Amino acid sequence: MNAHAALIDFNVRAHHRFYTMSAFPHARYLKGAHEPNQFVADTGTEVAVAGRSNSGKSSAINALTQRNSLARTSKTPGQTQLINFFELEPERRLVDLPGYGFAKVPRPLQEHWKGLLEAYFRDRESLTALSIVMDARRPLGDQDWQMLEFARGRGRDVHLLLTKADKLNKSDAVTTLARARRDTKGKATAQLFSSTAGTGVDEARKQLRHYLRAKKPGGDDSPPGETNPVWG
Numbered sequence: 001m002n003a004h005a006a007l008i009d010f011n012v013r014a015h016h017r018f019y020t021m022s023a024f025p026h027a028r029y030l031k032g033a034h035e036p037n038q039f040v041a042d043t044g045t046e047v048a049v050a051g052r053s054n055s056g057k058s059s060a061i062n063a064l065t066q067r068n069s070l071a072r073t074s075k076t077p078g079q080t081q082l083i084n085f086f087e088l089e090p091e092r093r094l095v096d097l098p099g100y101g102f103a104k105v106p107r108p109l110q111e112h113w114k115g116l117l118e119a120y121f122r123d124r125e126s127l128t129a130l131s132i133v134m135d136a137r138r139p140l141g142d143q144d145w146q147m148l149e150f151a152r153g154r155g156r157d158v159h160l161l162l163t164k165a166d167k168l169n170k171s172d173a174v175t176t177l178a179r180a181r182r183d184t185k186g187k188a189t190a191q192l193f194s195s196t197a198g199t200g201v202d203e204a205r206k207q208l209r210h211y212l213r214a215k216k217p218g219g220d221d222s223p224p225g226e227t228n229p230v231w232g
């Protein structure tokens with residue numbers, strides 16, 4: 001790259017950085033937990049992100065925080081093997097849960113994760129809501145439903161991110177969203193999302209902020225954007 005091109009490149013990056021620094025400028029990785037006694041202190045509020053392995057959870061966390069590599073992303077499924085805690089602001093966290101549905105994970109480890117998740121949902125008072133990330137081309141698989149019912153059974157709100165929406169044409173995307181909303185009516189809210197194209201990121205962040213403000217699981221104030229048709 002010659003000097004002129006390098007300068008332009010620098011300017012573009014600086015510009016990009018300036019405009020993408022604002023969501024959660026102090027977001028940081030706190031720790032990964034393999035056992036409940038490694039969870040960070042159960043104070044403030046947090047929102048967990050679950051979903052099939054490779055569905056795009058870590059990418060969604062990066063898009064929501066406008067950080068390229070806060071959460072590790074990978075083409076190899078099963079990369080997130082711990083409950084990873086991220087601080088967005090003091091006492092406000094996002095939590096990346098291990099992806100489910102990855103057959104190559106040895107059974108004892110799968111059993112361990114199951115126990116870990118049960119402990120997390122049972123005991124975690126700061127957990128106000130769960131976001132389930134799913135590939136918009138294959139939404140609401142059996143395990144997504146299990147996760148949804150599991151979280152609802154423990155009094156948590158659920159918000160579905162139908163991600164990789166960039167892989168669908170407009171009309172398929174609209175149909176998929178309408179069907180997901182119909183199928184989960186009264187149990188979850190849903191929206192289209194794309195980490196790569198930026199679709200629905202602002203809306204999802206708005207919902208996230210709403211959940212993080214909630215005092216107790218599920219919150220008691222009404223959801224944001226009731227006048228906004230993007231929200232279910």
Ligand SMILES: Nc1nc2c(ncn2[C@@H]2O[C@H](COP(=O)(O)OP(=O)(O)OP(=O)(O)O)[C@@H](O)[C@H]2O)c(=O)[nH]1
Binds near residue numbers: 052073080164
């Ligand atoms: N086209 C497209 N690809 C995406 C999108 N989000 C994620 N991906 C790709 O999907 C793959 C998996 O993304 P991750 O974010 O690592 O998925 P994950 O759910 O965290 O995966 P595990 O941690 O392994 O369970 C990567 O190759 C991403 O680049 C999206 O919105 N659009």
Ligand SMILES: [Mg+2]
Binds near residue numbers: 057059072073079096
């Ligand atoms: Mg991940």
